[in-house]
Amino acid sequence: MSEQPPSSALPLNQVILGDCRQVLATLPKNSVDLIFADPPYNLQLRGELHRPDLSRVDRVDDEWDQFEGFDTYDQFTEEWLSACRRVLKPGGTLWVIGTYHNIYRVGGILQNLGFWILNDIVWVKTNPMPNFRGVRFTNAHETLIWAVKDRRAKYTFNYHAMKSLNDGLQMRSDWHLPICTGRKRLRVNGEKAHSTQKPESLLYRVLLAASNPGDVILDPFFGTGTSGAVAQQLGRQWIGIERDPQYVEIARQRIASLPAAPDETALRATPNPRRQPRIAFGTLLEAGLLRPGQTLYFGAEGSRSAQISADASLEYNGQRGSIHQIARAIQPGPRNGWLCWFYEDPHTGQRRPIDHLRQFIRNA
Amino acid sequence: MSEQPPSSALPLNQVILGDCRQVLATLPKNSVDLIFADPPYNLQLRGELHRPDLSRVDRVDDEWDQFEGFDTYDQFTEEWLSACRRVLKPGGTLWVIGTYHNIYRVGGILQNLGFWILNDIVWVKTNPMPNFRGVRFTNAHETLIWAVKDRRAKYTFNYHAMKSLNDGLQMRSDWHLPICTGRKRLRVNGEKAHSTQKPESLLYRVLLAASNPGDVILDPFFGTGTSGAVAQQLGRQWIGIERDPQYVEIARQRIASLPAAPDETALRATPNPRRQPRIAFGTLLEAGLLRPGQTLYFGAEGSRSAQISADASLEYNGQRGSIHQIARAIQPGPRNGWLCWFYEDPHTGQRRPIDHLRQFIRNA
DNA sequence: GTACTATCTGAATCATAGG
DNA sequence: TCCTATGATTCAGATAGTA
Structure with missing residues (x-):
């Protein structure tokens, strides 16, 4: 368990409706143990939420417009990353997931802000969508960046839990996991509720590796609440921030219908061997x-x-x-x-x- | 085969001694089909590292990997990427390899320069070095970015060759290959000749996927010449640029001692898809x-x-x-x-x- | 020659409590 | 902030030597 958070001031185990940049500004600084962020890929996709004419937005082939698009996306990225950094404890860690569309922007900016990258992880999809036109390689992975707020601070890494999860060998930076399909995929009227729902297995590994029971997990792009659902089941506290009222409602129902968290002995990760008392x-x-x-x-x-x-x-x-x-x-x-x-x-x-x-x- | 290059003006199948930023400026623009770049990673290693058996890890401490900070590294990156972009044909593609230390800088900058990312590829190492202190995940992969100079131009992608190489299934963005060790690792007086020699299997796949026989392949950080050696064996033309005279000499000898390239029919990629046996x-x-x-x-x-x-x-x-x-x-x-x-x-x-x-x- | 063992090594941002 | 003492920590593969 990490040092005591000022949890009285934190809206724990709730979904908050709003833009994460504004909501994060209302939370106390140095109060969160882990942030998991699945941000929008780029400006065009964000625009899609507001403008129905997707094809027009997508047809940005002018070089100036392209640059303009990156600029705006970079600014947005810097804003939410800065806001996240403020609320993180010094030894708190950030996880961001993305693809080649946005991850190079995000990674560079978080380094510029002082985050210290610990690993990048590739989620290798065992069942990716094929490239139908045969013009590129099958896009079979996504990238996660794991970074600590302060390079010199002690962060949480449950080494032995990971080693145990990987059959006695060190957990590596390539994680082979299936995408979220079938019953696990949330649906509304038969259509998928969210276009980029992450599998719970992915969040399970993230939270087991880098947090302890009772820790505060924050997700600034909560979507349909996968991170909160896993946090709840692993006995972590969680805070979700989401702009879209429909997603907020789905996430609330999803988490409310979860079974009670297992008791604490089941949650305790494979402990590090106890430090031996020092003998002169x-x-x-x-x-x-x-x-x-x-x-x-x-x-x-x-x-x-x-x-x-x-x-x-x-x-x-x-x-x-x-x-x-x-x-x-x-x-x-x-x-x-x-x-x-x-x-x-x-x-x-x-x-x-x-x-x-x-x-x-x-x-x- | 791509459109005819002004090959008369190009120093083909040679290693050029010098800084790639200056050398590239002397080459004609729009003349190269593919660039493979393995730039310094800016590792920023601090103390010494020992294995649990107390043996010392031979770290990468070469002079060429030392930069003052992100600013210096970014400037260096922008300069060599710009110089590369000038000599590439409009449909020419760039491959860059890196790790989390540098790849987010490189990826962001190449997007800013107008390169259009086609895929990112993860080279998953079958035999990576473990994390000896047990404080992070085993760093088991490196990332390649594949980008085209002009988004609207037609680029080379040998879809069926890749599918054939992958036993009838679409080639994916995760490539599982071993690192370069043993006899394949070039040595001078028993010591490794270059601290970061890449495996030929990696270059084999890159060149087979994204170039045709006769194409011009340029490598601005030639090192001991893996890209040139594979290009030669695959019947591609190549240009290597390298700053260090020792590496230049090793690369020249290495490529001179290769067997003659196979004839062209053997090199032509399969025009049709085929069925799959179990092991490729x-x-x-x-x-x-x-x-x-x-x-x-x-x-x-x-x-x-x-x-x-x-x-x-x-x-x-x-x-x-x-x-x-x-x-x-x-x-x-x-x-x-x-x-x-x-x-x-x-x-x-x-x-x-x-x-x-x-x-x-x-x-x- | 074969089988087994011991040794070596690879792009690594690799510890921490206490004085 | 720096220094010291103490403790925690490795996988796959190649090569060389031995039986």
């Missing part, structure tokens, strides 16, 4: 497991050795320092002294790593 | 296990033989078709081409069924 090397002396003057050997077989001083420093060829420092002096590079140094078992005469003695302390 | 025969070509123009023998001892075309079809006595179709043409009845056709082992001279190579791929 000197503790081994105090416990009598090693004594001053005793010899430690570098490696299980090598001949190099050092003497333990009463203050738990090692003495080696006139040098003096911690088990880590002396190990690095012998073999430059990152060294964990606990694994480098061996003591001689007084009974068997065998060498054992001093890490065994530390385990002994920890278990006691 | 074309994969053997992409993997470099067989090459265009190579001879296959019908049976382990017979004298009948056929030539392999670049799009993985066979040519036999003026007939053209899949390994199965041609096998049936020779011996009517149900035939499994994988078991009928034999290749000659280059070392032992023995004939072996191509099914061995399929097994090799399957095991790999």
